[in-house]
Amino acid sequence: MTATGTPTKKGQRPFLVEFYSSAVGKKWVMAVTGIIILGYVFVHMFGNLKIYLGADDLGVYAIDHYGEWLRELGEPLLPKTAFLWIFRAVMTVSIVLHIHAAYALTIINRKARPQKYQAPREYLVANYASRTMRWSGVIILAFVLFHLADLTIGSANPDFITGEIRHNMLASFTQPAVAIFYIVANILVGVHIFHGAWSLFQSMGWNNPRFNPWRKWFAAVFAGVVIIGNVSFPLSIWAGWVG
């Protein structure tokens, strides 16, 4: 070893691969990607609240205007929709990593407890949300794929018109089966967040007696806001509140 540095050891795996190979590293990746996804889920819900703003004097719906702004975001520095696609790429990578880490950790955890206890196991603090993360996660993934086909690509929507977000939402949510699937999936999103948005603090090592009691509140409120916001859309459309 010299004073200027250590020679790189040959045959060592690249740093990030090395880090990700550990379970604690995977949990960190789950937390970081979870934060990215949480941010998206919130902004997505908040942006869609514009459905309640109706149309302007020219008859352009606020939510359609907002959709156009998303496509133009980053102009003139970036070409039209470039930002949107970069953003979609980041989301896709985050979701893939989140799922891969969850899958790999599930395998490790199954191996660690091959034989279950025979006596009924009474959990003291683990809750419904924390014990069903894998199930809620899988159902949410199925929902997200359907949701993209329904309202982004339009292939699963009975009457899809590109750029007319309000029209597409109405076309989708007036089908009871779709609306019910949407509502159930969004409640599960909330349940998933209820555990995930707390758990990420521990995985990142963000622990401080000054704010520890707030971590669970943060998760509960975040989950509640997302559920209320998202579930309000089909309900309001049914109630005829969306003009």
Add this chain to the structure above:
Amino acid sequence: MDVTLKVWRQDGPEAPGRFETYEATDISDHMSFLEMCDIVNEKLVERGIEPFSIDSDCREGICGMCGIMINGHPHGDQLGTATCQLHMRKFSDGDEIVLEPWKATGFPVIRDLVVDRSSFDRIIEAGGYITVPTGSAPDANMVPVPKAVADVAFDAAACIGCGACVAACPNSAAQLFTSAKLAQLNMVPQGQPERYDRVVAMVDTMEEFFGSCTNHGECEAACPKSITIDFIAMMNKDYIKAKFKNRRLLGQKA
């Protein structure tokens, strides 16, 4: 009082297990849970039946040998105590009590209710000590440690290595044990020079045997020493730091 025991019997690590039912009659409420087991076993010996194996040593909650699952709760459902600190007055006449060993790949069953916890020793060997030059013991108070810090380190040091945290965890994760063993050294000045080296070595060894933490918090509720999961967050943070920071410039063994 009379109770019925449903005891997990398993002849060896590979043998299939089964439950056997034994009656425990004329048990006094003042008996400890282990005394009750001793009495049942004595009666089995008298009847020519092989007694069931159950570990214990100190019988005062400090050695960590006596961990078993009692009715689906590690060390029974009394909070903050080991099996040896549980008394029969916590049960009622006529109860059926199910006894099982810890179930985890990292803790193979040796016999009946006794498991092999040497995987914990492997974790300690990986870094649960400080490398000091040998010689005479340093004077007490040579290295000043603030009282508040010493208290937290001591809370971590209360871990008796019983394995209830692993047993309680739906993932058989050993995060609570490992983080406690890390914190008792990493909180105090003596532990600093090897802090990040230690966390990587011990976490990596832990992961060879055990599952991964999903932050249920069951370990904390099961721990006879009420070790807090705050130490798990501290371990995670140190592990990430050990990987991302320039350890040489942190004054750490790289």
